[in-house]
Amino acid sequence: MSDALKYSLADFFYNDSKNVLDPPSDFEEWMSDPSVRVGFSFYEQKLLAAPRSSTEILSNVDGKKRRVINLMSYNYLGLSTHPEVIEAAIEGLRKYGLGASGAPLLSGTYDLHVEFARQLAAFKGKEDCILYSSGLGGNVGAIQGILRKGDVFIMDEKCHKSLVDGCTLSGAKMLFFNHNNMQNLDDLLAKNKGKRILVAVEGVYSMDGDLVKLPEVVEVCERYPNTAIYIDEAHSTLMFGKNGKGVAEHFNLEDKVGISFGTLSKSFGGVGGFICSNAPIIRYLKGYSSPFHFSCAPSPVVIAGLIKALEVATRDSSLRDKLWENTKYFKERLDGMHLDLGGTESQVIPIIIGASGEMLYSMAASMQTRGLFLQPVDFPAVPAEARRFRISMSAQLTKAEMDEALNIIEDVVARGMREAGLLKT
Numbered sequence: 001m002s003d004a005l006k007y008s009l010a011d012f013f014y015n016d017s018k019n020v021l022d023p024p025s026d027f028e029e030w031m032s033d034p035s036v037r038v039g040f041s042f043y044e045q046k047l048l049a050a051p052r053s054s055t056e057i058l059s060n061v062d063g064k065k066r067r068v069i070n071l072m073s074y075n076y077l078g079l080s081t082h083p084e085v086i087e088a089a090i091e092g093l094r095k096y097g098l099g100a101s102g103a104p105l106l107s108g109t110y111d112l113h114v115e116f117a118r119q120l121a122a123f124k125g126k127e128d129c130i131l132y133s134s135g136l137g138g139n140v141g142a143i144q145g146i147l148r149k150g151d152v153f154i155m156d157e158k159c160h161k162s163l164v165d166g167c168t169l170s171g172a173k174m175l176f177f178n179h180n181n182m183q184n185l186d187d188l189l190a191k192n193k194g195k196r197i198l199v200a201v202e203g204v205y206s207m208d209g210d211l212v213k214l215p216e217v218v219e220v221c222e223r224y225p226n227t228a229i230y231i232d233e234a235h236s237t238l239m240f241g242k243n244g245k246g247v248a249e250h251f252n253l254e255d256k257v258g259i260s261f262g263t264l265s266k267s268f269g270g271v272g273g274f275i276c277s278n279a280p281i282i283r284y285l286k287g288y289s290s291p292f293h294f295s296c297a298p299s300p301v302v303i304a305g306l307i308k309a310l311e312v313a314t315r316d317s318s319l320r321d322k323l324w325e326n327t328k329y330f331k332e333r334l335d336g337m338h339l340d341l342g343g344t345e346s347q348v349i350p351i352i353i354g355a356s357g358e359m360l361y362s363m364a365a366s367m368q369t370r371g372l373f374l375q376p377v378d379f380p381a382v383p384a385e386a387r388r389f390r391i392s393m394s395a396q397l398t399k400a401e402m403d404e405a406l407n408i409i410e411d412v413v414a415r416g417m418r419e420a421g422l423l424k425t
C-alpha cells in the first residue's frame with residue numbers, strides 16, 4: 001500500500017465487505033504493510049512480571065526478554081504490588097475462591113462488596129456507591145442507566161470513549177465542548193436550556209495530564225437548572241486533594257459534583273469501577289445499569305485486595321507525597337531538556353514529539369532496547385500533529401531508576417528532536 005503511514009485506525013471503521021466476518025478489503029493490506037507492522041508491534045508486548053517500577057518484558061522490538069524501567073504503568077501508588085494488599089488478596093482467595101460466580105442482584109454480592117462500596121461512598125462524601133467489574137463498564141453503565149432519549153449529555157471533547165459508548169446506548173443527545181472551553185460549554189447549555197442535562201468532565205485528562213477547570217464548569221452549569229455534573233476521576237482518585245479523594249476535593253467542590261466515577265484499575269492497583277452519588281439514583285442504577293445488572297460481580301479476591309489498598313492509601317499521605325515528589329523531580333529534569341510537555345499538571349506527563357510517526361516509533365524502539373518501557377501514543381488516540389510518549393509517574397520509582405530513565409530520554413528523544421531541528425535549544 002503506498003503511503004500506508006498516512007492512514008490510521010480512524011480510516012477503517014466503516015466496513016463495505018459483503019460478509020460480516022470479513023474486515024474491510026483494504027484493512028488487511030494496510031495491516032500487512034511493513035511500516036504499519038512496526039507500529040503495531042509495540043502493542044500487546046508481554047510483561048513477564050508485576051507492574052513494578054522495574055519489571056521484565058518480552059520485547060516485540062527484538063524478541064528478547066529484558067529488564068526495563070517501567071514508565072507505563074497505572075499502578076501510580078504501587079498498591080497493586082503492596083505487600084499488605086497482596087496478603088489481603090491471598091486471604092480473600094482462600095476464603096471466597098476465585099470469582100463471585102453470580103450477578104450482584106441474585107447471588108454475586110458478598111459481604112466484601114457491601115463493605116467496600118460503603119467505604120468508597122464515605123471516602124467520596126456521597127450517600128451510596130455501586131461497584132462494577134470494570135472501569136469502562138462503570139462509565140458505560142452509569143450513562144446508559146441514567147440518561148434517556150430526550151436528555152442531553154454534554155462532555156469535554158477529551159473525555160474517555162466509555163462515556164461516548166454509554167451515551168450511544170442511552171439514546172440521549174450527545175454533544176462535545178472544546179477542551180476546557182467554558183464559552184463553548186455555556187453556548188451548548190444555552191441551546192439546550194430546559195432539558196435534563198448531564199455535563200461530563202475528567203479530573204485529570206488522560207492523554208494530556210491537565211486538570212478540568214472545575215470551578216468554572218460549576219459556575220457555568222449553575223446558570224442552568226436541572227444540569228448535573230459527572231466527573232471521571234480515573235486518573236485522580238487517591239492522588240489529588242488533601243485526603244486523596246480526587247480533583248473535586250482538590251478544588252473543594254465535592255458537593256457540586258452530582259456523580260463521581262472512579263476506576264479501581266489505576267491508583268487502586270486492582271480492576272473494576274465505581275459510581276458514587278445520592279442513594280436514590282444508585283438504587284435506580286442497580287435496576288437499569290446493564291454492566292451491573294447483567295454481569296458477574298467483581299471478584300471477591302480483588303475486592304479483598306482493594307479494601308486493603310484503600311486503607312493503605314488513606315491512612316496517611318506518604319504514598320501520594322512520594323508520587324508528587326517523584327513527579328516534580330522528573331518534570332523539572334524534562335523541562336531542563338526543553339521538551340514539550342503540553343499542559344500537564346499531574347502524574348501523567350506527555351512528551352509531545354510532533355507529526356512524525358517514523359520518528360516516534362524509532363525512538364520508542366531505541367528506548368526499549370536500552371531498557372526503558374515508554375510506549376508511543378499515535379493518532380487517533382491523540383492529534384496527528386501531536387504524537388507523543390506518555391509517561392505515567394509512580395511513587396515506586398527510585399531516584400536511580402528516574403535518573404536512568406531521564407538519561408535514556410535525553411539521549412534518544414531530546415537529542416533526536418534537537419538533530420531534527422524540533423527543539424529550540
Ligand SMILES: Cc1ncc(COP(=O)(O)O)c(C=O)c1O
Binds near residue numbers: 202263265273
Ligand atoms: C479517563 C478514563 N476513564 C475510564 C477508563 C476505564 O477504566 P478501566 O481501564 O479501569 O476500565 C479509563 C481507562 O483507560 C480512563 O482513562
